[in-house]
Amino acid sequence: MPTPSFYPTGAPIWIDLTSHDTAASTAFYEGLFGWTSSDGGSEFGGYVTFSLDDRRVAGMIGGASEGVPDSWTVYLQTDDAETTGQAVTGAGGLVFMGPQQVGPMGTMLLAQDADRAVVGAWNPAQMTGFQALAEPGAPAWFELHTTSFDDEVQFYQQAFGWTTVSMPGGADFRYSQLTHEGEMYAGVMDASGYWTPGDPAAWLVYFNVADADAAAARAVELGGAIVDEPVDTPFGRMSTLRDTTGALLKIIA
Missing domain, CATH: 3.10.180.10 (2,3-Dihydroxybiphenyl 1,2-Dioxygenase, domain 1)
Incomplete structure (x- = not known):
């Protein structure tokens, strides 16, 4: 890329x-x-x-x-x-x-x-941000998980000037994406179905990998842990991990 x-x-x-x-x-x-x-x-x-x-x-x-x-x-x-x-x-x-x-x-x-x-x-200024995205080993997606979905979407619209588009889904799925000229850059997920009410929101980073199963196994070898086993989704095969010092991350193939 x-x-x-x-x-x-x-x-x-x-x-x-x-x-x-x-x-x-x-x-x-x-x-x-x-x-x-x-x-x-x-x-x-x-x-x-x-x-x-x-x-x-x-x-x-x-x-x-x-x-x-x-x-x-x-x-x-x-x-x-x-x-x-x-x-x-x-x-x-x-x-x-x-x-x-x-x-x-x-x-x-x-x-x-x-x-x-x-x-x-x-x-x-001199440091202009990422020099690689959405390829194996690089960040691929950025996602905010929150139990205060409407308030958080409004916050990012107001504080950072987001234009957002809601993804279609049922009552159990609410997801909004930051868009610019048809491109998607980040998402907000309603976490009410799987997070304890009142828990603070958190940003999670997805990293692209060639093989999600192999990467998850490698993370364990390196001292990390698998939080969610690799699973197929419409967007790719993904898994949630903890690194060797406890930080959460996601991988997606």
Whole structure:
């Protein structure tokens, strides 16, 4: 797939992993997806960039808070982090870091959305986001799971300027997608049927693999765990995993 060159406002542009054991996480993802890693050094707080065939696909930062599980954070594109921060607050969210300029790379902020999911915003400069998507070893899809579906769709429309389209389904399936000029970039899933009411929302990242069964087995070999066994869906064969330090991820072939 060609290197992505355009991210509409509000589209996922980057992901990073917060890990309490960066060495273990590095070994897991290098072993599972064939990534290589580079450390940005003290200037960038030891931030690690993961690459697939010399194309950046994800980042990682150490120092997860005690009692807070390791997790992936999704960053959405913005042209103005200050304005986005104000919009997040106005839509019922909470900004807890930034806007903060990251040297010549760009400007970031971290926030909680209206249903308490952590979400980031990135205004790119030199670091323009993913260089590979939707191919084996690269991120493929980004999905918010929530028991407050209507409120969350409204939040992302208001805070990040999303235009959304609902997928058809029965009463037990509600799903809305961020769209731009006919392309789909992310989704919101009504998790009421399988999450405890009141649990906070969470973003989950899907990674493309050539063989979901082989990748799930490999994750276990590397110290991870299978949460949901591989299953066929209309979109591909997928599975939910935990990595070696406990962060959730999904794979899809």
